Amino acid sequence: AQKITQTQPGMFVQEKEAVTLDCTYDTSDPSYGLFWYKQPSSGEMIFLIYQGSYDQQNATEGRYSLNFQKARKSANLVISASQLGDSAMYFCAMRARGSGGSNYKLTFGKGTLLTVNP
């Protein structure tokens, strides 16, 4: 079964500092994709960054980077130089095939609420 675990229900960070949000995953599919989404209080899910299981380098998008450690099955999101507008829920998700199935499915973790303090 596919599973995403986010162990930090809430995190606090000071403005301008970096923060790491943890994500571990479990799948038997050798080919999978890892995604991070941001959900502000308005509710819309905003795509941040993608990492493929075969990618050799960690993905980066502006202030976001994904610390991909395949052997440990972890895909942590690093936000550098935090801003007040970064305060939101952050979801880790994985797209992979289920056991015995041919269809890819996106599975979400339960999220981490990040609060950026001035």
Next chain:
Amino acid sequence: DGGITQSPKYLFRKEGQNVTLSCEQNLNHDAMYWYRQDPGQGLRLIYYSQIVNDFQKGDIAEGYSVSREKKESFPLTVTSAQKNPTAFYLCASSIGLAGEADTQYFGPGTRLTVL
């Protein structure tokens, strides 16, 4: 501007009524999805459609129905058979790539409350 629109933003329903949530996209995406989000939870897949006139059940399809008559539109009906429909509903779309890299983009959501 390309994007995904959902309407209404807030919806109130009396018990026993069916309601339909609208989802429209102008991204020319082939695939569309409906998710449900409950407080403190991640998203759970209700239905998805990879092509016009075709759709499949997700993990929690009971009490819901969909149609996909146009590429741009994927409305979701919450029927009276859905025992606990109060939730936040998110629609998403993607290009429809076959592999692991198919990124889903989301609409602003509809918050449904049963009175």
